[in-house]
Amino acid sequence: MAMHKSSSGSALGPGGLDLTQAFFKSVMNAAPSSPTKRHTKISVIGAGNVGMAIAQTILTQDLTDELVLVDAIPDKLRGEMLDLQHAAAFLPRTRIQASTDYSITAGSDLCIVTAGARQIHGESRLNLLQRNVTLFQKIIPPLVRYSPDTILLIVSNPVDVLTYVAWKLSGFPSNRVIGSGTNLDSSRFRFLIADHLDVNAQDVQAFIVGEHGDSSVALWSSISVGGVPVLSFLEKQEITYEKEMLESIHREVTESAYEVISLKGYTSWAIGYSVANLARSILRDQRRVHPVSVLAKGFYDIDGEVFLKLPAQLGRGGILGVTNVHFTQEEKHRLMNSATTILQVQNHLTI
Ligand SMILES: NC(=O)C1=CN([C@@H]2O[C@H](COP(=O)(O)OP(=O)(O)OC[C@H]3O[C@@H](n4cnc5c(N)ncnc54)[C@H](O)[C@@H]3O)[C@@H](O)[C@H]2O)C=CC1
């Protein structure tokens, strides 16, 4: 039977009969779609390993009504779109579209940027910078033009500096430009602590702050399991622990990405879950605290225009606030070093 779509998107059968109305007449008359439910649209820029892991986690977790993919390679993009669309029978209903043309992103609530070069085995995140800045000069302006009220969530590396670049290129207030930050590093940290103590990672509260990468800072002093602060508990119980053991867990966190990249070529699943977790907090106004890249100027005595991972509350307006975590002198010193490392890199950029 020949069928085509009407301008309203419903299916038309022979003689122009509106099949959607024919099938669902009584239901549609009884219950017009609710005007109170908010429609959400997420665009993912870059349909590579990371973009597709994020897209598929967003779909399975039913986080949006519309999902748009943008990439520079049309065939691969269409292939990825069709492959996801073919899973429609197993997924919550979501409209999935893809194009190389940024007009498709118009009206997005959240734009997640994953496009760009990625590290090869042994390469540092900072080494990707100049190539990805050039790319961002092409990507950020059209996103802003088509979705002036959107929230930008940056994932491409080096994520802290690129979040700063996106902020500068967009002209957005800093609460609407967020870097995926150390949400992933903190998840790796929580996994390793949970593994060490044989508890559930979801019961471990632990943050990695500073740079996403080699100069990140582990906040040992504020780690708790099931609400019990770990280090002060061990000290009160006079249970000895080796500082070296703490250092080795942190080292394992910073080396995690290098290890996965050396084994499978890229990282994808954990960043997919991590970013979907951020998308949920933002779009569902969850007001949860995540370690993400925020404009750190004015917090913890930082005075440069630098984006660093700090524990921030996320909701519909983007960054709602930065929590006042207690840092030891050593943690503060390391955070300052992270800020200095990033500022030195930024000083050499032409945006
Ligand atoms: N922040 C974090 O925690 C993490 C960040 N990453 C970063 O994410 C980025 C992407 O990594 P992968 O997906 O593995 O790389 P990939 O190479 O698989 O995908 C990159 C995609 O970007 C697309 N692209 C290139 N130029 C474009 C343009 N002008 N417009 C739209 N799309 C364009 C490419 O066609 C490709 O599909 C890398 O920078 C990587 O380092 C990866 C894992 C974790």
Ligand SMILES: CC(=O)C(=O)O
């Ligand atoms: C590649 C990267 O940044 C990560 O997996 O942490």
